[in-house]
Amino acid sequence: DLDHIQENVPYRELAPFAEAIHSDRVLRENNEKMRQEFTANVSHELKTPLTSISGYAELIETGMAKPEDVAEFGSKIHREASRMIRLVNDILQLSHLDSVRPEGEAVTMETVDLLELARDCVERQKVNARHAYVALSYLGESAPVLGSRTLLEELYQNLCDNAIRYNRPGGKVQLAVGCTRDGHAYLTVRDNGIGIPKDAQSSVFERFYRVDKSRSKATGGTGLGLAIVKNIARIHNARIKLESEVGVGTTITVTFELAH
Numbered sequence: 290d291l292d293h294i295q296e297n298v299p300y301r302e303l304a305p306f307a308e309a310i311h312s313d314r315v316l317r318e319n320n321e322k323m324r325q326e327f328t329a330n331v332s333h334e335l336k337t338p339l340t341s342i343s344g345y346a347e348l349i350e351t352g353m354a355k356p357e358d359v360a361e362f363g364s365k366i367h368r369e370a371s372r373m374i375r376l377v378n379d380i381l382q383l384s385h386l387d388s389v390r391p392e393g394e395a396v397t398m399e400t401v402d403l404l405e406l407a408r409d410c411v412e413r414q415k416v417n418a419r420h421a422y423v424a425l426s427y428l429g430e431s432a433p434v435l436g437s438r439t440l441l442e443e444l445y446q447n448l449c450d451n452a453i454r455y456n457r458p459g460g461k462v463q464l465a466v467g468c469t470r471d472g473h474a475y476l477t478v479r480d481n482g483i484g485i486p487k488d489a490q491s492s493v494f495e496r497f498y499r500v501d502k503s504r505s506k507a508t509g510g511t512g513l514g515l516a517i518v519k520n521i522a523r524i525h526n527a528r529i530k531l532e533s534e535v536g537v538g539t540t541i542t543v544t545f546e547l548a549h
């Protein structure tokens with residue numbers, strides 16, 4: 290109770306406590322603001338596909354849709370519903386990740402080789418034929434880190450998906466892995482796609498932020514991929530660096546402590 294102590298203790302000694310209480314309050318207020326913003330964003334993101342699902346379903350139900358349009362409306366409903374499922378999955382995943390502390394026991398940490406993950410990620414994309422119009426490759430040396438295999442796979446997957454989706458026909462995506470002399474392991478995902486404007490670069494890791502909303506949605510984006518990447522990096526005490534130039538491409542580097 291700050292008021293009570295203040296009567297007996299010189300201010301000089303109280304200052305650090307007052308500062309801590311103040312910053313705690315600021316933190317709580319900021320959290321509350323972010324939570325409200327997030328809820329508003331989620332509602333908006335869900336409302337858009339729901340409105341269109343409801344609209345097309347009504348056209349079919351009331352017989353207003355011409356017989357030749359029914360199949361197309363059906364597939365629009367399907368596409369919007371799939372988007373909602375992805376969105377809800379990403380939201381659930383983010384809320385799960387939010388609760389994970391780096392030193393906690395919520396995730397199983399093991400020694401994982403980033404090079405192996407890069408290879409698996411490239412293989413998986415090839416099986417899914419997602420790389421159809423870009424050349425996907427990986428290179429580097431073995432780089433063991435202490436981490437969650439599933440979460441690191443997801444981190445790679447999200448970075449790779451973006452490098453492919455924000456690319457152009459004939460583009461390249463390259464995954465590189467290595468170790469530094471000062472005991473770090475790094476992975477980079479480099480593309481020579483459309484790039485990110487300078488003024489947007491600090492925002493792309495925010496939830497629901499998109500440079501180009503229509504491109505994000507047309508390629509199945511939820512606006513949460515990089516927020517998930519950021520959260521997974523946090524859980525691994527890893528650092529993210531973004532380098533990008535419009536029309537030239539984007540490189541994202543994630544740096545970890547090397548496992549011994």
Ligand code: ADP
Pocket residue numbers: 451452453455480482483484485493494498499500501505506509510511512513514515516539
């Ligand atoms: P989304 O689902 O929209 O892709 P993300 O959180 O993964 O959401 O990315 C946020 C935004 O950052 C994207 O909408 C896109 O504008 C931009 N972005 C992400 N990765 C890249 C990239 N490799 N090249 C260009 N722009 C990118």
